[in-house]
Amino acid sequence: MVEQIATTHRAPQTWPKEAWYVAASAGELADRPLGRTICGQPMVFFRGAEGQAIALEDFCPHRGAPLSLGFVRDGELVCGYHGLVMGCTGRATSMPGQRVDRFAGVRRFAVIERYGFLWVWPGDFETADPARLHHLEWAESPEWAYGGGYYHIHCDYRLMIDNLMDLTHETYVHSSSIGQKEIDEAPVETLIDGEQVVTRRFMDGIEAPPFWKMALRGAGLPDDQPVDRWQICRFTLPSHVLIEVGVALAGKGGYDAEDRWKASSIVVDFITPETETSHHYFWGMARRFAVADTALTDTIRTGQGTIFGEDLEMLERQQANLLRYPERKLMKLNIDAGGVRSRLMIDRAIAAERRPEVEAAA
Incomplete structure (x- = not known):
């Protein structure tokens, strides 16, 4: 006779399960x-x-x-x-x-x-x-190059989504690489586009920060001229954030400039829940300039890894504070709209999955 050992563990559902x-x-x-x-x-x-x-x-x-x-x-x-x-x-x-x-x-x-x-x-x-499963054109096209990495982070995966859907923090957390005061000064717009939450910001006629000066040089462009910069964050279920980022020489069309005038990329963020207070973070950057330059891919990967490492410390300390003071209410400002709407989309997906269970129990 084979003796069976029962297990009854079930984690609270704070994430959609019917998803990739x-x-x-x-x-x-x-x-x-x-x-x-x-x-x-x-x-x-x-x-x-x-x-x-x-x-x-x-x-x-x-x-x-x-x-x-x-x-x-x-x-x-x-x-x-x-x-x-x-x-x-x-x-x-x-x-x-x-x-x-x-x-x-x-x-x-x-x-x-x-x-x-x-x-x-x-x-x-x-x-x-x-x-x-989302189609990822950049992952299949020879016109794109990709490099990335992985972090295991001890915080609720939704805190990472909040972080990525509000890039205002770059001015402070990433002041030596991608942050600049113009991010604070530029108006931010949040909208729903089909099944995506989109937050976007455009900055014209500014000086490129250090990371983007490096990218301009890699694209064969001067790094000492004014640029137009853009950040377009796109959240899709269950927990993915893809961010169109880039700079173009000022006056050449900004986001819509021809490739020869800009360094444009997609910051790739695949955020996979582990537990209620930890997640797997698969990060990277897909770019459309100097795609054959493997040394540039390594340089960007190293720089991006350092940038995300700065986020890691902030998010883990934030999680510790939230656990320490669970009764405290957090503020919701206009810059938080992207994260708030993304969380609403997650909550609706969870509710839709649980609806058959609730109806069966009624």
């Missing part, structure tokens, strides 16, 4: 399994016999050990505790000295490998819809 999240960069998944908690659910990722990415619940049905501490053999996952072998469907296939046909299985999660990332669907496997 970045779980890892494709290069992170090689010969060994990768353990990562996504939306409160411990998962283990590994590659099957044909190299396909598989995601299972990170729980061995024998004694509850994390399967991520095991190893991959012939495209199956071997538990590192007692050798139970799990197949790609989440069912046990063998175990030394045991019959496994009556063993309980574990959850399997839908995975798509695309654009250099592994995307996972934390909701039901059967409801996973590949058509709901």
Whole structure:
């Protein structure tokens, strides 16, 4: 007789589950399994016999050990505790000295490998819809270059969304790289564009800050002339923020200038909840200038990593303060509109997912 050990843990739902999240960069998944908690659910990722990415619940049905501490053999996952072998469907296939046909299985999660990332669907496997994965033109076009990285950050993922949808903080948190007083002075506009929340700001005839002077040089443009600068933040469910940023030599058309007069990029922010107070942050920059210059890609990646590292400290300290003073009410100003509307979109998505459960219980 096989004794089953019940588990009843369920994290509070503060994120949509019926959606695609970045779980890892494709290069992170090689010969060994990768353990990562996504939306409160411990998962283990590994590659099957044909190299396909598989995601299972990170729980061995024998004694509850994390399967991520095991190893991959012939495209199956071997538990590192007692050798139970799990197949790609989440069912046990063998175990030394045991019959496994009556063993309980574990959850399997839908995975798509695309654009250099592994995307996972934390909701039901059967409801996973590949058509709901956002198309990323920059990730497939030779006219773009991309470089990025990863941070594990100890704060609510929504604080990062707030941060990215209000770039006013750049003047203060990033004063030595991308911040400048004109960000404070330029009017900001927030609107809903279809299924996106958009916050945008345009600054004309200004001096480029240090990061953008470097980008201008990389694009073969002078760095000592006035520029027109733009920031267009776009939030889409479940938690992605893509930011069109750039500078063009002043008087050449700004955002609409021809490529030969500007350095334009998309700041890529894939924010994946881990727990209520932590998340996985996959960041990068896709650019449309000097795309063959790999040294420039490395320089931008290093600079961007430093910039986001400055955000990390601020956000983690902010989270600690919010936990320390849960009774305090926060202010909502006009500059917060992008984050506020993004949170409303998240809340509506969660409510829509829970509606069938509420109706069934009524």
